[in-house]
Amino acid sequence: MTPVLTVESLRVEIPVKSGLPRAVRGVDLAIGAGETHGLVGESGSGKSLTALGIMGLLPPRARRSAARLRLGEVDLLALGERAMEDVRGDRIAMIFQEPMTSLNPAFTVGAQLSETLRRHRKVTRGEAIARAAGMLARVGISSPRTRLAQYPHQLSGGLRQRVMIAMALLCEPKLLIADEPTTALDVTVQAQILRLLAELQRAMGLAILLITHDLSVVARVAQRVSVMYAGEIVETGEVADVFARPMHPYTRGLMSAVPVPGKVRRGAPLGTIAGVVPSLIGDIDGCAFRARCPSAHDACLRPPPVRGAGATRSYRCHLLPEVAEARP
Amino acid sequence: MTRTQAVAPILEARELARSFHVGQGMFAAPKTITAVDGVSLSLRPGEVLGIVGESGCGKTTLARMLLGLIPPSAGEARIDGRPIHTLGGRERARLIQPVFQDPYSSLNPRRRIRDIVALPLVAQRGFRAREIDRKVAAMLERVGLAPELGERLPAQLSGGQRQRVAIARALVAEPKVVICDEPTSALDVSVQAQILNLLDDLRRDLGLSYVLISHNLAVVEHLASRVAVMYLGRIVEEAPVEALFAAPRHPYTRALLASVLTPEPGLGIPDVGLGTTLPDPTNVPAGCRFHPRCPQVMETCRSVPPPRLVAAQDSVECHLFA
Numbered sequence: 001m002t003p004v005l006t007v008e009s010l011r012v013e014i015p016v017k018s019g020l021p022r023a024v025r026g027v028d029l030a031i032g033a034g035e036t037h038g039l040v041g042e043s044g045s046g047k048s049l050t051a052l053g054i055m056g057l058l059p060p061r062a063r064r065s066a067a068r069l070r071l072g073e074v075d076l077l078a079l080g081e082r083a084m085e086d087v088r089g090d091r092i093a094m095i096f097q098e099p100m101t102s103l104n105p106a107f108t109v110g111a112q113l114s115e116t117l118r119r120h121r122k123v124t125r126g127e128a129i130a131r132a133a134g135m136l137a138r139v140g141i142s143s144p145r146t147r148l149a150q151y152p153h154q155l156s157g158g159l160r161q162r163v164m165i166a167m168a169l170l171c172e173p174k175l176l177i178a179d180e181p182t183t184a185l186d187v188t189v190q191a192q193i194l195r196l197l198a199e200l201q202r203a204m205g206l207a208i209l210l211i212t213h214d215l216s217v218v219a220r221v222a223q224r225v226s227v228m229y230a231g232e233i234v235e236t237g238e239v240a241d242v243f244a245r246p247m248h249p250y251t252r253g254l255m256s257a258v259p260v261p262g263k264v265r266r267g268a269p270l271g272t273i274a275g276v277v278p279s280l281i282g283d284i285d286g287c288a289f290r291a292r293c294p295s296a297h298d299a300c301l302r303p304p305p306v307r308g309a310g311a312t313r314s315y316r317c318h319l320l321p322e323v324a325e326a327r328p
Numbered sequence: 329m330t331r332t333q334a335v336a337p338i339l340e341a342r343e344l345a346r347s348f349h350v351g352q353g354m355f356a357a358p359k360t361i362t363a364v365d366g367v368s369l370s371l372r373p374g375e376v377l378g379i380v381g382e383s384g385c386g387k388t389t390l391a392r393m394l395l396g397l398i399p400p401s402a403g404e405a406r407i408d409g410r411p412i413h414t415l416g417g418r419e420r421a422r423l424i425q426p427v428f429q430d431p432y433s434s435l436n437p438r439r440r441i442r443d444i445v446a447l448p449l450v451a452q453r454g455f456r457a458r459e460i461d462r463k464v465a466a467m468l469e470r471v472g473l474a475p476e477l478g479e480r481l482p483a484q485l486s487g488g489q490r491q492r493v494a495i496a497r498a499l500v501a502e503p504k505v506v507i508c509d510e511p512t513s514a515l516d517v518s519v520q521a522q523i524l525n526l527l528d529d530l531r532r533d534l535g536l537s538y539v540l541i542s543h544n545l546a547v548v549e550h551l552a553s554r555v556a557v558m559y560l561g562r563i564v565e566e567a568p569v570e571a572l573f574a575a576p577r578h579p580y581t582r583a584l585l586a587s588v589l590t591p592e593p594g595l596g597i598p599d600v601g602l603g604t605t606l607p608d609p610t611n612v613p614a615g616c617r618f619h620p621r622c623p624q625v626m627e628t629c630r631s632v633p634p635p636r637l638v639a640a641q642d643s644v645e646c647h648l649f650a
Binding site for chain 1: 382383486487516517518519520521522524525528543545546547549550551569570573583584586587588589590591592593594595596597598599600602606
């Protein structure tokens with residue numbers, strides 16, 4: 001079956017005064033219908049630029065290239081800006097950490113939802129309002145008609161998040177890109193929003209690209225995960241497999257840094273990753289993680305190979321699987 | 329002399345309360361928000377008291393009162409046995425210091441790092457310039473910052489480095505208590521781990537006590553010795569950290585713990601059973617303030633405020649245990 005999203009060798013470069021940072025350096029992704037793919041990494045790893053690159057929403061001076069960028073059978077690389085506008089909000093939608101990124105403070109919820117729908121579908125204003133109300137009810141908002149008449153600032157953070165999700169899903173997209181969708185929310189609301197997304201995903205057969213720095217969220221909702229570092233995917237695989245046996249030293253480092261009640265001994269020092277993220281300006285020789293890696297050796301001066309570890313698993317490192325796995 | 333009683337608390341609050349008046353617009357009558365409503369707590373030397381709860385529960389207002397930044401509407405907070413509001417700013421700063429969430433906005437962008445860290449000493453007066461230089465250099469080293477970073481501006485530092493600066497500034501005048509308000513919420517996981525390790529080392533080495541305010545229960549579990557759970561301005565449960573995580577009693581504590589996600593695949597997303605109504609500090613429910621969301625609500629809960637049941641090590645405020 002053709003994946004909903006196919007990305008091959010996606011690159012993003014954003015020229016700045018001091019040089020040319022290679023922010024995304026050859027990312028591959030494939031996400032099927034009904035699947036959630038977690039993209040994790042720390043600030044500056046390039047995960048949000050990967051998303052914006054897929055959406056065609058990069059800043060004007062950014063340069064994007066890819067060997068392949070497809071939504072189902074549609075070649076997104078061949079689409080002009082006008083055609084891409086038709087795709088965005090219709091077949092691909094995106095939600096953000098901050099709902100006000102997508103909501104306009106000057107218009108009511110109803111006006112924004114019905115506009116989105118009328119932009120992509122031939123429906124009357126009355127039909128659009130009815131479908132907007134229906135969608136608000138689907139995302140668990142009580143008395144949707146009242147909410148339609150309200151402005152975003154009159155809603156709580158959790159409600160705004162739901163309205164943003166409703167707006168994104170109004171045209172029943174094939175792919176939803178969720179960039180830190182629950183990071184700003186309380187844990188109780190986070191759980192509710194994640195359950196809601198999972199329910200809607202099942203009902204609509206949505207493919208979700210879930211971008212987050214929160215390993216716990218990925219562990220709980222995604223089927224596959226890719227770990228990004230310095231613009232590259234350094235490890236990818238089934239969630240259960242990657243969490244049980246992280247192969248890349250960076251993945252291992254990230255996982256040991258998370259305090260887990262009942263698993264990590266209270267007060268024991270947490271794992272850390274020494275050093276800082278490298279500059280992406282100019283060429284990176286060898287492995288980008290080399291300077292911070294506890295297992296770095298001479299070979300790491302050369303670009304690391306992508307190694308397979310089972311059919312659905314790969315990582316970008318000089319260490320052989322049996323060696324990588326044996327590391328603490 | 330032997331002490332039979334427990335060590336005296338370094339920081340203590342009795343029935344602290346604080347309300348705010350907020351305008352509702354041009355024609356509506358102003359409303360009163362009771363952000364903190366009768367909070368008592370005590371922190372013993374060397375202890376870490378975690379305070380958890382959702383946004384709007386009053387955590388930050390409580391922190392601001394403990395720091396003496398705003399006066400309480402009722403009740404009293406004492407540090408080292410003395411009422412905080414009777415202390416002058418300088419004296420207060422010598423005893424208690426904050427570390428805030430956002431290392432981007434809490435540092436003056438136009439000052440060099442070494443001047444930012446020196447400020448509490450300069451404000452104390454009575455230190456010679458050379459002594460200040462020495463203390464600042466030692467503190468920068470202690471929090472893991474290279475000496476040359478002292479000459480930089482905050483914008484030239486990473487988020488983790490800035491939070492180290494905020495910690496250095498808090499500790500340079502050797503306070504007894506540090507109020508950490510979401511100290512790692514703005515940081516990446518690997519940097520969070522470094523800062524948490526640093527805070528714990530410093531507490532042990534310098535004999536500090538912390539109030540650790542966080543919405544991240546895993547962080548609180550890792551560092552705190554006791555935990556207080558706040559809901560709409562009140563502490564609804566307090567217990568030693570092991571007891572609270574092993575056997576939470578208040579239905580809100582249970583829901584809060586149930587909603588914590590851990591990096592364990594296959595467990596799915598818990599249904600916390602709290603419904604979709606969110607707590608609103610401008611409209612505190614009658615009776616038990618948690619009753620509209622409580623999965624175990626009883627008839628009494630709707631009208632009668634629950635009693636606080638206090639034992640030696642813990643307390644809980646719920647009709648279920650009355």
